Amino acid sequence: MISVFVPFDFSQTAHYALNFATGLAGNYPKISITVFHVIEVPVASGMSTMGGGLDPMPDFENQIFFMELIETRKKQLRELEETYHNSNFEFSTKLILGNVFKGISExxxxxxxxxxxxxxxxxxxxxxxxxxxxxxxxxxxxxxxxITIKGETQVQDMKKVVFASDFRDSDDEVAARIKRIQSVFDAQFYFVVINTPGNFETTRDSMARIRTFVQKHKFDNIKAEIYNSLTEESGIIEFAEDIDADLIAMTTHGRTGLLHLITGSIAEDVVNHSKRPVWTFKTK
Incomplete structure (x- = not known):
């Protein structure tokens, strides 16, 4: 059973994500989908009377509004459950109160x-x-x-997938992840190295690394590409636009704190700026 988790805020992009998730049911023989909604707990704008922080829901009107919001969201989630009750996949919903990022992460x-x-x-x-x-x-x-979704995306229309990497680390887990994506979509895969002025190398060297990665992990139906651009982020987005790709796949290092502020993350930049769906997975 493949379990798919869909954070859901009832926005249009959330509906796009849910539609994509339900579309995966045609590719996976057994799949369960959980829609998860977080309601932010309102807080006072001033300091608490005890000086210890912010007061949650300081007045009666806010409390009434908050309780009504909870009931509305519960009703909407029940309606979603009814919509997918007789589908060929398992479907459930969950509602919690708290901070959105913390709630989803936990x-x-x-x-x-x-x-x-x-x-x-x-x-x-x-x-x-x-x-x-x-x-x-x-x-x-x-x-x-x-997988991040920004527009209506049909799973069956995934025909071109870009995997952007430097292919310096021939990681078995990364290869397994890419093969998993290949098993989901009947698509042409493009393995691309982005060549930038600050990190220039010859096409021969880049192609050799891609070939080594492909041969070691026995990939099929792969096109190897080298793309020149000013930055890696812009190069990945531009290459995907040039070939009209349907999905970008990337790894992310998952750094946090000061190290993340210093080094940033190309994958997260692409997620923010690409109009196309992006499939990311954290490497060790």
Whole structure:
């Protein structure tokens, strides 16, 4: 049984993600989908009367609104369950109160799904520099693969998949993940190395690494490509646009704290800025 986890905020992009997740049922013989919604607990704008922090729901009107919101969300989740009651896959919903990022992260850690599918609007400008998007943070920390969806995406229409890497680390787990993606989509796979001015190398050297990776792990139906661009992030997005790819697959190092602020993450940047779905998985 393949378990798929869909963080859901009732936005349009969340519905796109859910549609994609349910579409996977045609590719997996047995699949269970869990829709997970987090309601943020409102807090007061001032300090608490005891000086210890923020007061949750300081006035009666806010409490009434909050309780009504909970009941509305429960009803909407029940309606989703009814919609997919007779589907050829297992479907369930879950509702919790708390911080969105923390709630989703803890639910993923507890449920240990095989895949997370979530909608994303991305983040840009000051928001991206300071906090990033919730999706970006889930991509960074989730122990399982994450697919980010930004528009209506049909699983059966996945015909071109880009796997961007430097292919320097011939990791068995990475190869297994890519083969798993190959088993899901009947698509042409493009293995691409992005050549940048600050990290230039010859096409011969890049192609040799791709061939070594392909041969070692016995990949089939692969096209090897070298693409020149100013940065790795822009090169991956531009290459995917040039070939009209349906999905970008990447690894992320999952660094947090100061190390993440210093080094950043190409995968998370691509998740934020690509209009295409991005499949990311954290490497050790």
């Amino acid at each position: 639910a993923i850690q507890e449920a240990k799904p095989d895949l997370v599918v979530m909608g994303s609007k991305g983040a840009s400008g000051l928001e991206e520099v300071i906090i990033g998007s919730n999706t970006e943070k889930i991509v960074r920390t989730a122990p399982c693969p994450v």
